[in-house]
Amino acid sequence: MxxxxxxxxxxxxxxxxxxxxxxxxxxxxxxxxxxxxxxxxxxxxxxxxxxxxxxxxxxxxxxxxxxxxxxxxxxxxxxxxxxMRSHYRQKYVHKIRAYLRDTDFDMSPDVATVERALGLFLRLHIPKHLYSFENEQKPDSINLETDWDSGRSFYIDLKGRRHRETLVRPKSIAISIAFDRVLMLYLFYQEQDALFQSKEIRTLFNEEERLVFL
Structure with missing residues (x-):
């Protein structure tokens, strides 16, 4: 069962x-x-x-x-x-945020920057194909669109369609949200790979299931 x-x-x-x-x-x-x-x-x-x-x-x-x-x-x-979406948010994403608070890499909504986010992705060894924070759209990634004072993020599927698009927010808030989303996409693939390799699932999650996690 x-x-x-x-x-x-x-x-x-x-x-x-x-x-x-x-x-x-x-x-x-x-x-x-x-x-x-x-x-x-x-x-x-x-x-x-x-x-x-x-x-x-x-x-x-x-x-x-x-x-x-x-x-x-x-x-x-x-x-x-x-x-597991709730599990990862509580046990990983929120803890990472708390750990970064009051450091040079603070990703709180009032101080987050693209430079900090990109630096953290490198430190966390998150593959570059999972995100685009420079207005260059990539498939199967979290994309961030910004101008000088505002921005929004969304997931792009393998066919180039947008999903989970946020409202336009002040730039630091949009970056902070996008940062969390990249972490969740990375954790999704970590979870999927672990389940598949241990033969707990025989087929990979489809796109609708991936969007549930995001």
Whole structure:
């Protein structure tokens, strides 16, 4: 069962998962929001629905339907990537930011610069093909467009299409956001390679699944 596999993988990475009768949920206290992957049994098949559940003090739950999958494998992979997205942001990206604060490489939104970002990518050994911060578009990379006082970032897929484009922001904020996104794209490929080499997955994640992580 694919659900059993991803539960095991997430637990190995320190993530607690709640198993229910018809699916799984990210760990939460009674008053916390969470994500749920839920099975719907049909007459001759089944579907899997992915929800964001908002908890309320009055004990009422409000569910936002995010996606529907035709089989368990698709739903399980998306649940895994979404949970690991939060995992990497909390355990890696936020810690890197905190470590850099008050140093010459501070990437906080009010002081981030392109020069600092590029210097950090070199120090972190992040491949150059994963980013473009000089208004030169690259496929399968995080691109940053800036002028003298503003900017925005987006992911470009292998066909040259833009995804996850941000609003135009003050330049230092746009650079800070793009920096985080490059880290996440790099961590995505690290995660995918580890899973593939250990034969936990037999096919690489597709573009839609990659966008879930970003």
């Amino acid at each position: 694919e659900l059993e596999r991803i539960c095991r993988l997430l637990q190995q990475r320190g993530e607690q998962i709640i198993v229910t009768k018809n699916g799984i949920e990210t760990y939460h206290e009674s008053d916390e929001d969470y994500y749920r992957l839920e099975r719907e049994r049909l007459s001759k098949s089944e579907q899997w629905h992915y929800f964001y559940v908002r908890s309320k003090k009055a004990k009422l739950l409000e569910r936002e339907h995010l996606a529907t999958f035709s089989d368990e494998r698709e739903g399980a992979r998306t649940f895994y990537l979404w949970t």
